[in-house]
Amino acid sequence: MLKVKNVHAKYGKLPVLRGVDLEIGEGQAVALVGRNGVGKSTTLRAIMGLMPKSDGTVIFNGEDISKVPGHRIPHRGIGYVPQGRGLFPNLTVYENLCIGLPGDPDAEMKDYVYTSFPRLEERSRQAAGTLSGGEQQMLAIARCLVMRPKLLILDEPTEGIMPSLVAQIRSEIKSINEKGVSILLVEQNIKMALRICSRLAIMEKGVVVHEGLSEEIRNQPELLKRYLGLTL
Numbered sequence: 001m002l003k004v005k006n007v008h009a010k011y012g013k014l015p016v017l018r019g020v021d022l023e024i025g026e027g028q029a030v031a032l033v034g035r036n037g038v039g040k041s042t043t044l045r046a047i048m049g050l051m052p053k054s055d056g057t058v059i060f061n062g063e064d065i066s067k068v069p070g071h072r073i074p075h076r077g078i079g080y081v082p083q084g085r086g087l088f089p090n091l092t093v094y095e096n097l098c099i100g101l102p103g104d105p106d107a108e109m110k111d112y113v114y115t116s117f118p119r120l121e122e123r124s125r126q127a128a129g130t131l132s133g134g135e136q137q138m139l140a141i142a143r144c145l146v147m148r149p150k151l152l153i154l155d156e157p158t159e160g161i162m163p164s165l166v167a168q169i170r171s172e173i174k175s176i177n178e179k180g181v182s183i184l185l186v187e188q189n190i191k192m193a194l195r196i197c198s199r200l201a202i203m204e205k206g207v208v209v210h211e212g213l214s215e216e217i218r219n220q221p222e223l224l225k226r227y228l229g230l231t232l
């Protein structure tokens with residue numbers, strides 16, 4: 001459903017993406033991992049039309065979206081939770097949920113969001129900036145869901161979240177995927193990435209250097225050590 005082909009991008013003259021290739025099948029969950037600064041967030045921004053591409057294409061459901069402006073991409077069916085979440089801290093929880101929608105979330109979606117995240121219902125009239133880190137992350141995810149995406153892209157959703165809430169966010173992402181939404185997850189926590197995603201793509205210096213089944217990569221400690229400096 002998503003095909004990223006040979007994407008290049010620069011900050012000024014500095015090349016950051018040097019030919020990224022990445023594929024996500026219908027209903028799949030894929031993790032994009034790699035050390036700090038290798039270009040993971042930039043790859044997501046390039047997919048979302050928030051970063052100019054000097055070369056390459058992004059195909060979503062058979063359509064070339066490489067030139068679609070960033071503010072139109074969510075309407076094509078891709079939800080994006082940026083690193084740092086991108087909420088409007090002074091707007092209420094409810095107002096944040098309505099951003100991007102022509103009106104209010106429909107009743108079915110409201111039920112779904114408030115059943116999945118009861119805390120958001122309790123706090124719907126409260127300013128988003130007053131929520132805890134974990135609650136803000138859930139709001140950021142819920143805000144994408146009300147647009148009914150076919151693909152949800154998450155950039156480090158557990159960064160700065162209390163360990164006790166990490167499991168809840170993980171199971172929520174899993175259940176979103178089980179409902180048929182494809183997932184592209186950037187995650188430093190490799191164990192979490194392996195538990196959510198059936199495939200893993202490893203990035204180094206602006207390219208994907210390895211791609212494969214999570215199960216197989218889990219059993220290749222030399223790969224994890226070489227590219228991530230990790231021992232599981």
Ligand SMILES: Nc1ncnc2c1ncn2[C@@H]1O[C@H](COP(=O)(O)OP(=O)(O)O)[C@@H](O)[C@H]1O
Pocket residue numbers: 011016034035036037038039040041042043
């Ligand atoms: N706004 C920016 N201006 C200039 N350089 C940037 C900017 N954002 C990121 N970079 C650089 O681009 C590289 C890739 O960054 P990023 O995609 O954020 O990496 P990752 O998400 O993998 O940690 C890094 O070297 C980073 O310093």
Ligand SMILES: [Mg+2]
Pocket residue numbers: 040041042083
């Ligand atoms: Mg990043």
